[in-house]
Amino acid sequence: TIPRLRMFSLKKKVKVEEPTVDFSRPLQRALNNPLKLRNDPASIANRIDPDLRLTLSAIESSFFVIDRIREILTEAALLVLRAKDVEDMAGRAMLAEQYDELRQAITDALETADEEARLLIGAEASPLTATLNFHSSYTVDPVCLTISEEGLHLPPPRDAFAQTREIAETLGYLEKALEKIDRTANYYMKDAKFLITRLEKIDVI
16 A cells, blocks of 8 residues: 555645745846946956856756756656556556656756756766855755656656556655755755855945
8 A cells, every 4th residue: 555644745745836936037137247347347357257157057047947847746746646546557557658758758858958957957967166256166066867866766667557566666756856856946046045145245246
């Protein structure tokens, strides 16, 4: 049987609308607005390093992909929840096939994402270090969000949901994947807030 506690927890996670923090406006200001010109434009331009601009762009692009992946995970969770109520094997097999298509949709979302987003959340992601001034820098760590074991860890339904145990296991994988997605979004929100604050302090945005 499917553990009741896990099912209840997953349903809550799927249905609850979480508050969102909109960093799009300050990020766009940081990335796109011309630097404020004063007596010495060159000295102002030197205040923001190209790797800081790249880091902010990567964070912004990642937000869009993270949102898309969370939508797919939510859809997948609801689909698997339906599978437990289907008694015939053909019906479960059809749902398992649809679930596999949603797994592929996550891969597609990453592969078609902007290059900047893939720098942080793609298969070959690596840390991005932003230069803040001559004496300090800030590193944003990557988070692998592929469906592999190193990422969201969403294995395929090898038995086509024929067994209730596989349905329960799949729901467990999805619950952990949703938790990882939410943690990742929270990490990058904090990173974005810190970097934007630093830019404001040097009067770039």
